[in-house]
Amino acid sequence: SASNRIIGAKDHASIQINISEVDKVTGRVNGQFKTYAICGPIRRMVS
Template sequence: MQNYSGELVDLYTQQKGSTSNRIIGVKNHASIQMNVVEVDKVIGRFNSQFKTCAICEVICREKTLYIHDLVTILTFRCLLGVLECILPG
């Protein structure tokens, strides 16, 4: 496919799961992708930045994603500092 500048670009770019590094296929509708916002620790408001986390179907199928599983996955991505401002306790 060509973009407006005339450069050849891919129509689809493959994604990988954040923790498993498995490729998420085109027809895979069981995977999820989330944007976790960054919160300013002083003000407590959204600072216009976010981190993207993709969770592949294997993790979704093997575990029901409870909040502690989600925190474990996001801790692996070094986002716990962001979640401390969002999650109570």
């Protein structure tokens, strides 16, 4: 997670985002991605 916290089962405001990796030479998506999990309290701080 973004805060290094364990995201609990009752945290219904948490999200998980997959960001595609792009080849630096061709500019195309290479089929790999990075996964980011953001817990509800972090989302509330941004809003």
